[in-house]
Amino acid sequence: MNNLFNFAKNSFMKNAFVLILSLFLMANVSSVQAQVKLKLGHINTNELMKVMPGRDSAEKALQDYSKSLEDQLAMMNKEFQDKYEYYLAHEAEFLAPVKDAKQKELVDMQSRIEDFKTTAQDELAKKETELVQPLIDRAKKAIDDVAVEKGYNxxxxxxxxxxxxxxxxxxxxxxxxxxxxIQ
Structure with missing residues (x-):
């Protein structure tokens, strides 16, 4: 009977020891998890974009494209201005049908110029996206890679x-x- 009591006592002690050890380990693991440091980082992407390789060539290409659109608009404005000045100089000489046709032509030219301005702005924005987006994508990938490699959250x-x-x-x-x- 004494052997059975010792076995039970030893078995109880072993189980209690394992239970206490398990609780101790779980508490330490939880404590370690709670102490995991949140790693934060920062970057100024505006400054990064200023020094990105390829930025200068993209900027030059965009300026060249913008200049070509501005030149086209200047030619259209010059043509309009010339026709308008001619119309004003000869308005008194025009017969009614010719005068009406010249006025309609000037109104149509103004409309085409306004349409061109809108289209040019849209095209310039598309061109900027086309030229700059690859730089943004490369910068974003590099930032993501560094964050993963260095363990940033x-x-x-x-x-x-x-x-x-x-x-x-x-x-x-x-x-x-x-x-x-709130549902």
Whole structure:
């Protein structure tokens, strides 16, 4: 009976020891997890874009394209101005049908010039995107790569005030909506 009591006592002690050790280890693991440092970084992407390789050639190409559009607009304005001055100089000599045709021509030219301005602005914006987007993509990839390699959780852009890199994390939107009673 004494042997059985010792076995039970030893078995109880072993189980208690394992239980206490397990609790101790879990508490330490939780403590270590709680102490994991959140690693934050920042970068000014505006400054980065100023020194990006290829930026100068993209900027030059955009300036050249813009200049060609401006030259085309200047030619259209000159043509309009010449026709308008001719019309004013000879208005009294024109018969009514010719006068009406000249006025319509001038109005049509003005309309084409305004359309060209709008189209040129759109085309210039497209060209800028076409030239700059590859630079932005390269910068974004480099930022992401550095963040992953160096173990950053978040990278903030000090130039725009935005978070430009973040690790997967919990989206707390449903919890906040529930707290506010929003469906």
């Amino acid at each position: 978040y990278i903030f852009d000090t130039g725009t005030g935005a978070v430009i890199y973040y690790q997967d994390s919990d989206d707390i939107m449903p919890l906040v909506k529930a707290k506010l009673g």
